[in-house]
Amino acid sequence: MRILIRTSKWAIWAQRLGRLAVPLLVLPIGLHHLGFIDSPSFSIAALIAGALALLAILVALLALMRLWYSGDQGWGRALMGLFLGLVCLLPFSYYGYLAWRYPPVTDIATTAWGELPLLFLPDTRAMPAPQLISADDQARIFPNATTRRYPLDPAQLFSMAERLVAERGWDVRLRYAPGENGPDGRLNARITTLAGWREEVVIRVSPDPQGAAIDMRSASINAVHDFGSNGLRISEFMVALDGEVTTLLRDNPNANQPQPADEDAAPEVEDAGG
Structure with missing residues (x-):
């Protein structure tokens, strides 16, 4: 059977x-x-x-x-x-x-947020309010997310920052080189994470008594928690820039000499939608 x-x-x-x-x-x-x-x-x-x-x-x-x-x-x-x-x-x-x-934060900046405007702000009426942390908490959690000052001409520093942005594949939506729309240079770029979250980066290069200073902001779009991505992004970018500047000054002692500004360049602005 x-x-x-x-x-x-x-x-x-x-x-x-x-x-x-x-x-x-x-x-x-x-x-x-x-x-x-x-x-x-x-x-x-x-x-x-x-x-x-x-x-x-x-x-x-x-x-x-x-x-x-x-x-x-x-x-x-x-x-x-x-x-x-x-x-x-x-x-x-x-x-x-x-x-x-990481704390529930969606917007990290190395300086006052109002000094680094985002392009997607006009579309934020239906979005949750940004989650911010105090300066002390930011310094403790993301110690490398700070303003950098280098003995370089603003145009040199802007060029280096622009190259790092291109290496990371960030989608540049607005670009002003130093001197094109005032003394400061500015980049706004959109980033899409693997899971599909949209985030925006703002980079500003400005004249400084030491040469040039760079500030950065990274913010999430329509999110209530960035899971540390914005603070880590700024920290990684600034550390990479530290390395680039150190290598440049080591190999080219005269690299910190002022560079002629490109007065004929026009600002490049792309549509911020989408």
Whole structure:
């Protein structure tokens, strides 16, 4: 007599839920990154995918316990559901750690925010208010996010900053070289993170008694928490600029001599929308 061994329904459902959670997480990320859905819709979709992934894990664990005692088939299905659920929860674990590590802030600047205006401000009527931190907290959490002063001509420093922006692939939306629209140079650039969050960077190069000074602002668009991205972005950029200036002055002792301004250059302004 042939004995039939059943396949656990719990294991089948664990696999189904795990397989469903993957596209429900990946698809909104892709659509959000490409700008086809807005941030609130993306957040809702991501939470649904996370809840489904958690459900897949719970069902898979229950299926594994039942399989241990019943002897039914379905170990592979249950383990697959468990694996897919855990993979889908990895991004939530990562951002959960960042939320614990960094305060809920969405706007970081090395100087007064009003001195570094953002291009997307006219579109902020429906956006949450920016989350700010005190100067003391900023200095403690992001010690490298500070104004830099170098013995360089403003045009030289602006050129170096512009090159670093290009290396990072930031989308420049507004550009004034020093002397084109006043003594200060300015760059506004848009950044899209891997998850699709939009952020804007403002860089200002101004004359200084030591040569030139550079300030920077990084702000999130339509977000309630940046998970440390803005402060880390400014810190990384400034440290990279420190290295570039140090190398330049070491290899070219006369690099801090004033450079002639390009008086014929015109300001380049791109559409800030989108």
